[in-house]
Amino acid sequence: MLKATGALLSARDASLVINGRSILDKVNLDVRAGEIVTVIGPNGAGKSTLVRVMLGLQPLTSGEIVRHDRLRIGYVPQRFPLTANVPLDVRRLLTLTLKAGDAEIDEALQETGIPHLKRASVVSLSGGELQRALLARALLRKPELLVLDEAVQAVDFMGETKLYELIGSIRKRHGCGILMVSHDLHMVMAESDHVVCLNGHVCCEGGPATVQKDPEFIKLFGPAAARVIAAYTHHHDHDHDSADHCAHHHDHKH
Ligand code: ADP
Numbered sequence: 001m002l003k004a005t006g007a008l009l010s011a012r013d014a015s016l017v018i019n020g021r022s023i024l025d026k027v028n029l030d031v032r033a034g035e036i037v038t039v040i041g042p043n044g045a046g047k048s049t050l051v052r053v054m055l056g057l058q059p060l061t062s063g064e065i066v067r068h069d070r071l072r073i074g075y076v077p078q079r080f081p082l083t084a085n086v087p088l089d090v091r092r093l094l095t096l097t098l099k100a101g102d103a104e105i106d107e108a109l110q111e112t113g114i115p116h117l118k119r120a121s122v123v124s125l126s127g128g129e130l131q132r133a134l135l136a137r138a139l140l141r142k143p144e145l146l147v148l149d150e151a152v153q154a155v156d157f158m159g160e161t162k163l164y165e166l167i168g169s170i171r172k173r174h175g176c177g178i179l180m181v182s183h184d185l186h187m188v189m190a191e192s193d194h195v196v197c198l199n200g201h202v203c204c205e206g207g208p209a210t211v212q213k214d215p216e217f218i219k220l221f222g223p224a225a226a227r228v229i230a231a232y233t234h235h236h237d238h239d240h241d242s243a244d245h246c247a248h249h250h251d252h253k254h
Pocket residue numbers: 018023041042043044045046047048049050249
């Protein structure tokens with residue numbers, strides 16, 4: 001099956017039920033080498049959970065995850081547990097779970113644009129700097145697949161634009177597949193090859209231009225989202241009134 005689809009990582013009818021509640025319902029998703037796949041959807045849609053099941057961090061109720069043999073994955077989680085009172089510099093953050101020499105560390109920090117922050121305390125970093133440090137950490141694994149969960153969440157608009165450019169250039173340079181989660185739509189649409197709109201189940205999917213016109217996409221994100229390429233504002237309002245499944249547990253933190 002892998003050879004047929006050429007996928008690095010696939011979900012096949014992936015379903016997850018927790019305490020009788022369906023979190024993921026028969027989700028199918030493939031990420032191929034050199035491809036940027038972006039999962040979008042309102043908060044509580046199951047995006048992070050999908051990432052976690054695809055990485056094997058959480059078991060499924062039914063369905064399966066097919067992972068390319070010995071696939072090297074770099075993962076930037078949505079939240080990184082930082083303890084303010086434990087002194088940790090960027091260099092140490094990068095080598096917590098992986099051995100790496102100074103040359104490699106310098107190269108990774110150079111690539112993500114923060115070579116000057118090697119000795120900086122992690123708690124002193126801005127949101128964007130921390131994301132770049134975590135991205136450098138993921139790159140140290142020489143990933144064939146890079147997985148980013150809301151990596152641009154904590155970043156201001158300028159920083160966000162640059163981070164997406166950086167992700168695009170990483171894909172080009174390393175030729176890795178990228179699985180990205182976001183609920184910010186503008187750059188998602190600009191940088192992604194394939195967009196999956198998730199709300200427990202896959203509501204719609206396809207190329208950015210296709211998804212943008214899909215009634216299911218408009219239902220989830222509101223009519224304004226359809227104009228998102230033309231005019232993106234950071235504090236865009238979403239209209240989820242028609243999205244029954246998630247209406248009571250989403251909040252927007254921009
Ligand atoms: P998203 O990333 O799209 O905002 P999540 O994947 O974080 O959504 O969460 C989807 C839903 O699944 C949420 O309602 C969340 O509370 C629930 N959920 C996720 N993991 C667990 C868990 N381990 N136990 C109970 N509920 C969970």
